[in-house]
Amino acid sequence: MNRHLVLAVTGASGTAYALRLGQAMLSAGMHVHLLVSEAARMVSLREIGVELPPATADENTWRQFLETGLTSGPAASWGFQNCSPNAEGELSVHSLRNYSAGIASGSFLTGGMVICPCSMGTLSSIACGASTNLIQRAADVHLKERRPLVLVPRETPLSSIALDNMTKLSQAGATVLPAMPGFYHAPTCLADLVDFVVARICDHLGVPHQLMKRWGDDA
Numbered sequence: 345m346n347r348h349l350v351l352a353v354t355g356a357s358g359t360a361y362a363l364r365l366g367q368a369m370l371s372a373g374m375h376v377h378l379l380v381s382e383a384a385r386m387v388s389l390r391e392i393g394v395e396l397p398p399a400t401a402d403e404n405t406w407r408q409f410l411e412t413g414l415t416s417g418p419a420a421s422w423g424f425q426n427c428s429p430n431a432e433g434e435l436s437v438h439s440l441r442n443y444s445a446g447i448a449s450g451s452f453l454t455g456g457m458v459i460c461p462c463s464m465g466t467l468s469s470i471a472c473g474a475s476t477n478l479i480q481r482a483a484d485v486h487l488k489e490r491r492p493l494v495l496v497p498r499e500t501p502l503s504s505i506a507l508d509n510m511t512k513l514s515q516a517g518a519t520v521l522p523a524m525p526g527f528y529h530a531p532t533c534l535a536d537l538v539d540f541v542v543a544r545i546c547d548h549l550g551v552p553h554q555l556m557k558r559w560g561d562d563a
């Protein structure tokens with residue numbers, strides 16, 4: 345499997361999903377290409393009470409943030425376990441204006457891309473091929489190259505515009521995987537709900553994980 349995976353974080357609710365996913369990808373030894381929108385910073389501050397590292401921050405600062413973002417502030421009581429990714433994974437952080445980054449081109453091979461959480465704004469831009477920042481461009485590249493693109497929208501209710509955009513993207517090859525945790529695995533804390541969604545994303549990207557027991561494993 346190609347170890348290069350793109351993780352884009354946009355301004356929909358659900359910062360915790362993104363942090364947990366980053367941890368899982370690094371723990372599985374992936375090379376994570378991280379992209380973060382301005383709106384994602386606003387949402388993060390509100391949801392987990394911690395400022396995301398500035399756009400100029402280096403990889404080590406981001407790595408440390410991924411480890412501590414869910415164990416400090418309000419999220420500290422959400423029940424997350426094993427938040428320290430092993431050292432094998434690599435992290436590259438890209439500016440949204442850097443159209444010279446490898447991931448802006450189809451010739452740079454990746455194992456796939458996920459946008460988590462995915463705002464309706466970013467979703468609509470990708471659906472019409474706008475490519476106005478590196479998140480949208482990288483998503484467009486994954487679609488045209490027929491590589492896995494997982495979109496994790498979070499909005500409710502959904503307008504017919506949003507539904508049309510999702511249909512269009514699904515038909516173009518994307519996997520629309522809404523942040524809709526199930527409750528049949530008997531969750532006992534918020535972390536269980538977050539891990540439910542993150543586990544499904546990892547499965548779709550081929551990232552090995554032990555975030556939760558699989559249905560049927562007890563049999």
Ligand SMILES: Cc1cc2nc3c(=O)[nH]c(=O)nc-3n(C[C@H](O)[C@H](O)[C@H](O)COP(=O)(O)O)c2cc1C
Binds near residue numbers: 353381383386465498
């Ligand atoms: C606290 C907060 C929560 C938000 N939640 C959502 C959401 O769940 N879904 C969504 O589509 N937009 C949400 N938004 C609005 C987006 O952040 C906004 O549309 C933004 O332009 C998205 O930009 P981006 O796609 O570049 O990140 C939220 C904004 C804030 C400040």
